[in-house]
Amino acid sequence: MPRLELAFLPPIDTPDVAVVVDVLRMTTTAAALFDLGLSELIIVADDVAAREAAQAAGALLIGERQGVPLPGFDHGNSPLEFSATAVSGRSAVLCTTNGSKAVEAAAAARHLLLGAIVNDRAVAERALELAQTSVTIVCSGTNGLVSLEDVLGAGCIIQRMLDVRSDLDLSDSARIALQLVAADGDLEAAMRTASHADTLAALGFGADISFAARRGSLPLVVQRSARRPARFAVSY
Amino acid sequence: MPRLELAFLPPIDTPDVAVVVDVLRMTTTAAALFDLGLSELIIVADDVAAREAAQAAGALLIGERQGVPLPGFDHGNSPLEFSATAVSGRSAVLCTTNGSKAVEAAAAARHLLLGAIVNDRAVAERALELAQTSVTIVCSGTNGLVSLEDVLGAGCIIQRMLDVRSDLDLSDSARIALQLVAADGDLEAAMRTASHADTLAALGFGADISFAARRGSLPLVVQRSARRPARFAVSY
Numbered sequence: 001m002p003r004l005e006l007a008f009l010p011p012i013d014t015p016d017v018a019v020v021v022d023v024l025r026m027t028t029t030a031a032a033l034f035d036l037g038l039s040e041l042i043i044v045a046d047d048v049a050a051r052e053a054a055q056a057a058g059a060l061l062i063g064e065r066q067g068v069p070l071p072g073f074d075h076g077n078s079p080l081e082f083s084a085t086a087v088s089g090r091s092a093v094l095c096t097t098n099g100s101k102a103v104e105a106a107a108a109a110r111h112l113l114l115g116a117i118v119n120d121r122a123v124a125e126r127a128l129e130l131a132q133t134s135v136t137i138v139c140s141g142t143n144g145l146v147s148l149e150d151v152l153g154a155g156c157i158i159q160r161m162l163d164v165r166s167d168l169d170l171s172d173s174a175r176i177a178l179q180l181v182a183a184d185g186d187l188e189a190a191m192r193t194a195s196h197a198d199t200l201a202a203l204g205f206g207a208d209i210s211f212a213a214r215r216g217s218l219p220l221v222v223q224r225s226a227r228r229p230a231r232f233a234v235s236y
Numbered sequence: 237m238p239r240l241e242l243a244f245l246p247p248i249d250t251p252d253v254a255v256v257v258d259v260l261r262m263t264t265t266a267a268a269l270f271d272l273g274l275s276e277l278i279i280v281a282d283d284v285a286a287r288e289a290a291q292a293a294g295a296l297l298i299g300e301r302q303g304v305p306l307p308g309f310d311h312g313n314s315p316l317e318f319s320a321t322a323v324s325g326r327s328a329v330l331c332t333t334n335g336s337k338a339v340e341a342a343a344a345a346r347h348l349l350l351g352a353i354v355n356d357r358a359v360a361e362r363a364l365e366l367a368q369t370s371v372t373i374v375c376s377g378t379n380g381l382v383s384l385e386d387v388l389g390a391g392c393i394i395q396r397m398l399d400v401r402s403d404l405d406l407s408d409s410a411r412i413a414l415q416l417v418a419a420d421g422d423l424e425a426a427m428r429t430a431s432h433a434d435t436l437a438a439l440g441f442g443a444d445i446s447f448a449a450r451r452g453s454l455p456l457v458v459q460r461s462a463r464r465p466a467r468f469a470v471s472y
Contacts, residue, residue: 175384195408
């Protein structure tokens with residue numbers, strides 16, 4: 001009976017399988033990029049190191065700080081700004097405010113996945129296949145505060161995990177996330193009450209919220225393939 | 237419009253009014269003790285320091301580690317083990333596993349209250365009276381993990397605050413706690429799904445859970461009157 005633990009914010013111990021969740025927008029954008037044919041994603045928290053990694057790898061440079069594209073980067077962090085032409089077969093380096101830090105905080109995990117609402121079922125199934133003892137979901141939050149949309153995302157993934165195995169040993173935090181999703185019929189409406197959704201809508205990224213709330217729309221798994229720097233590949 | 241922030245676990249910044257919540261059982265027991273006539277409560281995290289403080293103050297020594305009474309202490313931490321005869325007019329030193337640490341983590345607050353489900357309305361009203369800019373609820377958790385019963389307690393207090401002022405600026409975490417309470421008709425049943433409720437029931441403290449779930453049954457406020465050591469007094 002695997003243990004299911006959830007951190008509303010990093011850090012937390014991630015001894016076995018970790019799932020990092022940053023619904024608005026890093027892990028949603030990662031799923032969107034691989035859906036468009038990206039071959040590899042490298043996640044780097046520091047923007048100077050991100051520039052160097054992109055140059056070394058001949059990779060696209062994608063990133064934002066507080067929702068705004070970083071100067072000199074090829075793209076910001078909106079899942080809607082990419083085309084298959086631009087990303088297919090390419091590598092990308094991604095540098096964001098909160099999600100990158102959660103990936104670093106979960107670095108010790110045996111397996112590390114990026115989870116979102118758009119790929120909740122695929123991630124849930126893979127996490128359970130990989131788990132020896134536990135799955136730990138790590139919500140990224142926003143500048144050290146809990147983000148509603150990440151807890152909704154965690155609740156979606158937990159609900160899908162329980163579809164596969166009803167005997168999971170749920171932590172209290174996992175129960176809270178699950179109840180939050182069970183109580184909310186309309187995920188997108190719930191997400192729009194989140195503080196970071198307000199920020200994004202004010203910056204003109206309202207459509208990103210609708211995209212991020214489309215449950216199960218991108219049935220793919222983004223999984224770490226190498227640790228330093230953290231490299232990710234897709235599988236189905 | 238006061239800001240309402242909630243930490244599912246310490247630490248968090250507590251710039252104005254802080255409410256520490258440890259439903260099972262420190263803040264519930266604190267309310268019960270004052271209801272029985274206790275004159276002063278001193279909260280000390282370290283058990284050696286607690287013994288010294290009790291001896292210096294001629295105070296009752298109350299405390300537990302992991303739900304079990306500490307050796308040589310006058311009482312454990314069950315709200316049901318005290319009588320008015322034993323506590324009326326006395327001072328007590330309280331030393332517990334998680335709640336004491338949350339009190340220390342919130343020490344910088346301008347005003348510090350202890351909140352529970354049994355006094356949710358009284359604490360909510362006082363917190364809003366005292367607030368200049370913000371109320372920060374600090375859930376104690378259990379050994380570094382989120383406790384469901386504390387988040388339920390926080391949700392109860394937030395619901396009562398919104399009865400007084402509907403224009404509060406709620407953080408995402410506050411919204412999550414509020415939805416958890418709004419979705420649950422039966423607080424006691426919800427509390428019994430909590431991990432620490434299992435532990436207490438196994439130790440024979442099942443009745444404490446029923447006591448702690450009686451919403452608004454002890455309409456009193458426990459408020460810090462001095463900082464080092466943290467001393468608390470009652471008011472109505």
